Structures are given as C-alpha cells and as structure tokens.
Amino acid sequence: MSDKKMLEEEERAIYTGDHCLSCTSCMSNCPVMAATKEYRGPKLVAPAHGRMHFAEDDTELSLDFCSNCKTCDRACPSGVAVSTLNMLQRGEYYRHHPHTQRDDMLAHAEKTAKLVTSLPLGTTFANLGMTIGKAIGMFSSMGIAGEREMPKYASSTFAQEFKKINQPKSDKKVVFYPGCSINYNEPHIGVAFVKVMNKNGYEVLLDEKFNCCGSPLVVTGYLDEAHEHAENNTERILYWKQQGIPVVVCCTSCSLMLRKEYEELFGEAAMKEAGENVYDAFEFLEMLDAEGKFNTNFNAVNERFMYHVPCHLKTQGIGTPAVSIFRHLPGAKVELADAGCCGISGNYGFKKEKYEISMKIGEKLFTRIKAAAPDDVICDCPTCRMQIAHGTPKKPVHPIEVLAKAYK
Numbered sequence: 491m492s493d494k495k496m497l498e499e500e501e502r503a504i505y506t507g508d509h510c511l512s513c514t515s516c517m518s519n520c521p522v523m524a525a526t527k528e529y530r531g532p533k534l535v536a537p538a539h540g541r542m543h544f545a546e547d548d549t550e551l552s553l554d555f556c557s558n559c560k561t562c563d564r565a566c567p568s569g570v571a572v573s574t575l576n577m578l579q580r581g582e583y584y585r586h587h588p589h590t591q592r593d594d595m596l597a598h599a600e601k602t603a604k605l606v607t608s609l610p611l612g613t614t615f616a617n618l619g620m621t622i623g624k625a626i627g628m629f630s631s632m633g634i635a636g637e638r639e640m641p642k643y644a645s646s647t648f649a650q651e652f653k654k655i656n657q658p659k660s661d662k663k664v665v666f667y668p669g670c671s672i673n674y675n676e677p678h679i680g681v682a683f684v685k686v687m688n689k690n691g692y693e694v695l696l697d698e699k700f701n702c703c704g705s706p707l708v709v710t711g712y713l714d715e716a717h718e719h720a721e722n723n724t725e726r727i728l729y730w731k732q733q734g735i736p737v738v739v740c741c742t743s744c745s746l747m748l749r750k751e752y753e754e755l756f757g758e759a760a761m762k763e764a765g766e767n768v769y770d771a772f773e774f775l776e777m778l779d780a781e782g783k784f785n786t787n788f789n790a791v792n793e794r795f796m797y798h799v800p801c802h803l804k805t806q807g808i809g810t811p812a813v814s815i816f817r818h819l820p821g822a823k824v825e826l827a828d829a830g831c832c833g834i835s836g837n838y839g840f841k842k843e844k845y846e847i848s849m850k851i852g853e854k855l856f857t858r859i860k861a862a863a864p865d866d867v868i869c870d871c872p873t874c875r876m877q878i879a880h881g882t883p884k885k886p887v888h889p890i891e892v893l894a895k896a897y898k
C-alpha cells in the first residue's frame with residue numbers, strides 16, 4: 491500500500507461505476523460503436539464488467555476497440571468515468587498479457603524521440619527511415635496502417651529553439667508544457683505560444699524535468715509506466731504552483747491528462763491539486779481577456795476559419811476559448827465544424843486494424859470541411875490535425891499560430 495494520500499472514496503473515478511443507471515446514453519454516443527459491430531460498448535465494458543468480480547479470469551476482449559475519445563464520459567448523466575474505467579481495465583489486462591512490438595513503439599514515442607534527437611543527424615536519418623519504411627511496407631508488417639504518414643521529426647526540438655528566443659523579462663511568468671508533439675515534431679507551435687505570451691506581458695519558462703504526459707502509455711495499456719510519468723509531472727506542477735506560476739499547455743490531450751486523467755486513473759490527492767494549476771493556452775488567454783488584460787493589437791486577418799474542437803478539449807468542460815479569443819481578430823470569421831470525433835484518437839487510428847474504423851468515424855468531419863471550403867482549418871490537437879490533413883485537402887494549423895502571426 492502506497493503512503494501517498496489518496497482522494498476520498500466518493501471523489502474517486504474508480505467508484506463511479508456504481509452510479510450507472512444502464513441508460514445506454516454512452517453507447518448511443520460512442521463513435522466506435524457506430525462505426526463497428528465488433529465493440530460491445532462502454533456500458534457493458536466499463537461500469538458493468540468492471541464491477542463484476544469473477545472467480546476466474548474473464549476479460550471483455552472487445553475493450554480493445556475503445557479509443558479513449560471520452561465522448562461517453564460527456565454523454566453520461568450519472569457522472570460515470572466510463573473511459574477511465576476502460577483504461578484501468580485495459581491496463582490490468584496488460585499486466586498479465588504481452589504487448590506487441592507495434593504497441594510498444596506507439597506507446598514509447600518520447601523514448602524514441604529522445605534517442606533520435608540525441609544522435610548527430612538523428613532526425614534526418616529517422617525521417618528518411620520512416621519514408622523508406624512506409625514505401626517498403628515495413629510499418630504495415632508491424633501492424634501500423636500503411637496509409638498513414640508517421641509524424642516527421644523537426645530538425646531541432648522546441649527546447650533547443652526556446653533557448654534562442656530573446657524574451658523580455660517580466661514578473662508575470664508561466665511555465666509552458668510543450669508535450670512530445672510540439673517538442674519533437676512541431677516546435678514552431680511552441681515558438682508561436684512564446685510570442686503570444688510575450689505580447690501579453692508574460693515571460694515563458696520551460697521545465698525540462700517534465701516528461702511525456704503519458705497519454706500514449708495509458709491508451710496502450712502501460713499503466714504502471716504512465717503512473718511514473720504522472721508522479722513526476724505532478725511533482726513538477728506542484729513545484730511551480732508553490733511559486734504561484736501556472737503551467738500552460740497547447741496540446742489538448744496533454745492538458746486533459748495533466749489536469750484530469752491522472753487524478754481519475756490513480757486517485758492521488760496531489761494529482762487533483764496539481765491539476766488545478768494547469769491551463770489550456772486559450773483558456774489562459776480568455777482569463778486575461780476577462781480581466782481586460784488581453785492585448786488586442788492585431789493586424790487584419792480577413793479569413794474564414796473552420797474550427798474542429800478536439801474531443802479532449804470538450805472533455806475539459808471549458809467551452810471553446812479559442813473562439814472567444816478569435817473574436818478580437820479583425821476580419822476573422824470562425825465556424826465550428828461540429829461534426830463529432832475526427833476518429834484518430836491519438837495512436838488509435840495508426841493501428842492497422844483500427845484504420846478503417848478511424849476513417850469511418852472521421853467521414854462526417856471530412857465531408858463538412860470539404861463542403862464548407864474554409865480558408866483554413868484550426869485545431870488544438872496534433873493527431874486531429876493529422877487526421878484532417880489525411881482525410882481532406884486542408885493542412886490544419888494550431889490556433890495559437892494564427893494569433894502569433896496576427897500580432898502587430
């Protein structure tokens with residue numbers, strides 16, 4: 491038994507299964523159930539199966555189809571943490587069953603990226619290797635969807651780019667949590683974030699003791715490793731909290747993990763406390779705006795944007811702060827795609843056997859974007875952006891990039 495202080499029983503997600511009313515709202519809203527008959531559904535798996543204590547090992551194998559999109563959590567009228575109960579069961583399953591090499595690779599993207607970026611010309615050779623690997627069907631033979639492009643490494647990390655930025659000093663500070671995607675694949679988004687914060691009088695700090703939020707580990711069933719990440723990141727967030735400095739995040743899956751999923755999965759009181767010091771980037775800007783402290787000195791933008799709101803932002807229950815901030819951009823029009831889950835759900839849509847399901851789920855969004863033909867698509871989640879780029883002719887950008895570019 492750990493000596494860590496745990497949340498009270500009534501606060502813990504693990505016990506919410508007892509609140510299930512069998513209303514089936516989670517099932518009728520689950521995008522995976524709508525796309526395939528192979529998944530027997532959240533109600534059966536999480537609240538029902540999770541509460542039964544069988545005398546013998548009895549695993550509901552169709553749990554493998556859950557993408558952890560969290561639509562069920564939002565649909566549940568009784569507050570059951572359906573997807574978290576699913577992920578706990580998946581983690582338990584893999585305590586006694588081996589992982590595939592493919593899942594090992596998808597779960598440990600941070601480890602691979604650290605190795606690649608530590609070698610001379612490592613990113614060049616890794617990117618070349620990915621192009622060749624796709625062409626000769628190597629990834630496909632490992633169980634990765636051959637149709638997908640693996641995300642390419644940037645030539646330098648965000649941490650390296652950050653050191654080159656000459657920021658004005660300020661008493662107002664935030665710590666930026668870049669996550670793996672911004673650090674290794676899209677550092678320009680982090681650079682855009684720093685510019686936006688500087689324009690608003692904030693100095694941005696970077697804490698290199700943070701590690702991957704653990705989302706790819708959780709969804710792939712490496713719960714114990716994810717717990718180690720959660721404990722490290724919680725300690726870092728609390729260190730900054732003690733100094734009155736908030737942690738701000740541009741990736742909505744990372745922010746959901748840091749502010750909500752750690753607490754739900756592992757039930758530690760410190761994780762709940764840490765989560766209160768984590769903000770989505772646009773949520774933070776919206777708070778400045780509410781206090782009349784948001785810098786609105788923008789050039790005209792004059793573009794029509796379509797905004798795909800990531801499932802993991804919706805689950806945070808903070809609305810669509812990017813939309814309210816974009817109202818300050820002269821000439822910008824933002825329309826919500828409002829077409830449900832994009833289907834990729836982190837590494838889910840990269841799995842060969844999930845690819846068709848992922849594309850079927852995304853079809854409504856692809857059709858919507860093609861029909862609306864906006865100038866640009868904006869989205870705060872890296873894998874949603876990959877899915878939209880895969881299913882439409884558009885190359886979506888993070889809304890923080892638009893804001894950074896618009897500042898005078």
Ligand code: SF4
Nearest residue numbers: 520556557559560562
């Ligand atoms: S997390 Fe998504 S895929 Fe999994 S059960 Fe819930 S709605 Fe369905």
Ligand code: SF4
Nearest residue numbers: 510511513514516566
């Ligand atoms: S939506 Fe909630 S209460 Fe209804 S069946 Fe699903 S878990 Fe149970």
